[in-house]
Amino acid sequence: MRIDLQLFMICTLFGLVSSARTGGPAKITYNKATLRAAPTDKKRFNVILRGSTVSKRDQVANFASNGESEKLHSTYLIGNNFAGYTATLSADTINLVSNQDEVAYIEEDMDITIHVYQKFAPWGLGRLNKEKNDRELNVYDVDYKVSETGKGVTVYLIDSGIRATHMDFEGRVADQVAFVSSDKSVDERGHGTGVAGVVGGKRTGVAKDATLKSIKVIDNTSGSVSTVLKGIQWVMDDYVNGGKKPSIVNMSVGLESSHSNSMDDSVAAMISSGLQVIVAAGNTGIDACNISPSSVSDSVVVGAISNDSDKYSKFSNMGSCITLSAPGELILRPISSDDVSFIPSSGTSVAAPIVTGLVALYLEKNPTATPAQIKQYLIDTSKAAATSTPKDTTNLIAQYVSI
Structure with missing residues (x-):
């Protein structure tokens, strides 16, 4: 699987390259329209991290400020129990990210x-x-x-x-x-x-x-x-x-x-x-x-x-x-x-x-x-x-x- 530099930065930031999930992939929620689309289409997803990753707020802030990745749209650190990011991800990338211990769940972005x-x-x-x-x-x-x-x-x-x-x-x-x-x-x-x-x-x-x-x-x-x-x-x-x-x-x-x-x-x-x-x-x-x-x-x-x-x-x-x-x-x-x-x-x-x-x-x-x-x-x-x-x-x- 090919991983471009920007994706590698995302994975490295959250420890995704070296920390594989042992209990099965994180839950991924798709919009119904996406299920009818080609699996290779890139979509915008909200990736939510486990509570223990909130301690990584400094790394999240530093990565967000360097502006090097157009795939990463925004990061979130809300209170003491919510951390995550929004990114445009391919099907291959989603599978990679979902298999990391740091990831609690992944949701396709939805209209409000x-x-x-x-x-x-x-x-x-x-x-x-x-x-x-x-x-x-x-x-x-x-x-x-x-x-x-x-x-x-x-x-x-x-x-x-x-x-x-x-x-x-x-x-x-x-x-x-x-x-x-x-x-x-x-x-x-x-x-x-x-x-x-x-x-x-x-x-x-x-x-x-x-x-x-x-x-x-x-x-x-x-x-x-x-x-x-x-x-x-x-x-x-x-x-x-x-x-x-x-x-x-x-x-x-x-x-x-x-x-x-x-x-x-x-x-x-x-x-x-x-x-x-x-x-x-x-x-x-x-x-x-x-x-x-x-x-x-x-x-x-x-x-x-x-x-x-x-x-x-x-x-x-x-x-x-x-x-x-x-x-x-x-x-x-x-x-x-x-x-x-x-x-x-x-x-x-x-x-x-x-x-x-x-x-x-x-x-x-x-x-x-x-x-x-x-x-x-x-x-x-x-x-x-x-x-x-x-x-x-x-x-x-x-x-x-x-x-």
Whole structure:
């Protein structure tokens, strides 16, 4: 088998040349499309290393900085339990790498999706999906009163970017980074801007003085597990370098119907390092335990309810991995095409940031709370009020309680 110089450098870095696996190759997960492709096609893979290899962070950093290999796209060192890299590998190389003791598993990189559900499509389009027209009119008449504003709390939004100039944010978008090729300050999809508004918009948000940081991992043309891993790496570095100030992560992105060990493990590494992660359950009406990252047990996974008698939203994913639910239909949020407009949206993507905002309020008064304490606070203060909940799905609904 021919091994080029760049591959040899990868193998040497992680001890792959001299450390053959004795118990069989590491598990390799392929996309379904790849199984139909020619076996010689080179694909992008996420190679995740065993915990003991985290001590090699210096070698990983040095190799990443020398820029000598176009096959190695990025490396990850998240917390104390997650290390790996993304590289374009041939079938021969994959077999070589999978047989090394240092490798825990290998996954082909997968595209991610944003968990939004379009309630207000033009009625002609919506009518195509219905056997009959049974839409009901929804009316809003509510008050919102809280004692905290999220001041001093950082919210990391791993999403599609934020239109920071929108009037709803009032200059509180502190950082914007991008791990896709498009401009970090542009939100082509409008998703991240809406999510950020629900968390911390002055007019539409729960935590109206929280500091917002935008980590762009998806745009109109790209977004994958590896871009999420890069985003998580940036979040962890920023959190640690900033002195681990009170912070919370919102992930209203993920895989639509697939599972990724590398995404789940990196999210779990964030949580074990002190950052709780609020995850949108997804909008395909399936078991949330079967997709990533809502299958991460220590995260807070949020389903959606409607404004009709607290009914569990039909589109919302369900099952035992749901921690609690929050309003997720007809939620007003800012748009990314101008600085003054708002529209209503539905989906677990807008339910999750409501809970993220509640956590920001809680952290303002409890800045040293651990991820476990944050999750327990949300459970203890929620109300068992959801109706029409699917089998094995909690009926807890997020509730504001000042503690």
